[in-house]
Amino acid sequence: MAKIMIGRYEGSIYREGDGWTGAISLGFGPDGKRKRLKRKGRTKTEVKDKLRQAVEDLDKGVKPDHRYSVTDAVNDFLAAFDKTGRSPNTESVYRSLADHHLIPFIGRIRLKDLTADDVETWLNGRTQHLTSSSLGILHGLLKRSIRRAARHDKVARNVAELVDTPEGKPARKSRSLTLEQANAVLAEAAKSEHRLGAYVILAIVTGLRTEELRKLTWSAVDLDSATLYVLRAERHRGETKTPLSRRGLGIATLGVEALRALKARQAAEKLKAGEAYEDHDLVFCDERGAPYTAHQVRRRFRKILDAAGLNGADWVPRELRHTFVSLMSDHGVPVEKISVLVGHKTTKITETVYRHQIRPEIRDGAEHMNKIFPSKTVKSA
Template sequence: MSKITVGAYEGSIYREGAGWTVALSLGFKPDGTRNRIKRKGRTRAEAKDRIKQAVADMEKGVKRDHGYTVARAVNDLIETLAAGGLSDASIVGYRSYAANHISKIGAVKVADLTPDQVEKWLMTLRGTMASRTLGMIHGLLTRALDRAARFDKVDRNVSRLVATPKGKSKGRPSKSMTLDQAKAVLAEAAKPEHRFGPYVILAITTGLRTEELRALTWDDVDLTTGTVYVLRADREGGDTKTKKSRRGLGIAHTAVSALTAHKARQAGEKLIAGEAWKNNGLVFARPDGSGYRSQTAAYHFRKVLAAAGLNADEWTPRETRHCFVSIMSDQEVPIEVIADLCGHASSAVTNEVYRHQLKPVRRDATAHMDRIFGAA
């Protein structure tokens, strides 16, 4: 046994079992008993390092929980967000990230996690997902460790010391249906056997975002004037993507007819459900009134497309918005008008995001001369 000093505290270090133990005297507790702190290690150096860390934590007020894992930290954050009113869709997404990706380092103790471990973990993910998704997963870990630090579970957030690497190259670009394909889908969606048909019809004929459609309520719809008011979205906080996304849109007669029939069907479902009905006022809801998650909406969307003769696996619900832009552009609707209908902050956004769907407006000089002076 030998003496050891750590900061203002004295103690001893000695062999115990197969390793080493360090014991420091911190004085006396209020009840008069001795206040001691012990740390063990496989080697003498490891035991000393652990006692130094324990003293540093104590002086900083950190209540280090050596059983507190990364998985627990992330789960605690998700539970806090859920209790705070974060949308069900977002919570489902976070749980998926936690279970499928963060779980790879989930067993690591928060107190033992190092920047090197975080970096290596992120590098294993970079080849399997886009940069945006990788950033969201890394961000979830960072927020969880921020929370752990606030509750004195750890003295620093090592995730903030690591830059998010770039993910894999972008997947296939979004595409648009041809006019004939869109007509076929609309005709199929109008059939009464497709309960999800009105969603597809409104999506194609208005260009609403998928999260705007899922959050749409009957209070936002005026079937008499054929108007839809976009005031919220199925996003964190319930807000639309931008301030300009809050807008009113006239809707096509086919959409008015589909929504009218859909509202009558929903009224019947409400009677059948009785007290089990979830009174959310949602336009597009399950037979019990509860909202659709994005994955479920995508499933029903593809069923309609498959019935219309399209290869459903090649399409996603968000591409109805690309379809809307493409059809509007083909009909010579000015890009500024399309931007307003889509709720974009400016036509520059429309041009950047949907440039593949926009009909070229530039003509070469010869075409201009022919139009002005007439072809020879």
């Protein structure tokens, strides 16, 4: 049995079974019994390193739970995150990333045993599956989870902070429909079998964000004056993305026609559903008045594009906003005017995000869309 000193503590390392056991004396407890801290390992060196770490944790007030895993740390962080009042959408993104890209790979590792090498290897393994942006969110989730665990004395240091986030796969670049494609989509969307048709039409002729469309209410729409008011985007606690997100917009004739048809359809559905109808005053909702989820919007949107002769799986709803910008720019509307119409704080945002859709010079809102898509060019089925 070899006597050792670990910091100010006296201990010993001895052979036990197929490995080694180390123990240090922590004095005596209130009951008069001797208190000892033990660690096991395959070699003396491994045991000594574990004892040093244990003493370091002890001196820092850390009380590691040997069963506490990376999964526990992440779940505890997300449970606490839910109580902070932050956006449920953000929590949903974190949860999805954790469940699909973190927990299945390093979740079973005990937090006290997690190393920077473990984190680096895991992140590098995700580079072919996630974009750089998503990798940054994922890495940040782990760092914040361990930081919280350290704050609760579960671990001494945050090894995730020691690792740089690698580059992920290239992000998918947003595109816009051509004028010919947009006409085909508008014609298809005007058909009565497409419940989301008015949504698609309004997205193209107004450039509203997907979250603005999903939250749009009838009280914010004046069909007689062909105007709608964007009061808030789907931000937590009703906050808008930018101050200019609160704006009034003219609605092109195509949009007005689609909204009138939708309003009549909803009135019939409301009458049929009776008390079962959930009246949230939403412009876009299901047959019972319930708001659409993002998944429902994507599924119905792709169905319309498939029917219009495009591959719906290749497109996402937000690209209708890109289409608005591209068509307005092609039609001669200056970037300054487009920036106001889409609710950007500055033209720099418009030029940066939609740079591949901006053309040199231009003129105005709803009247331009009427020129691009004369009402007679789109016929309902």
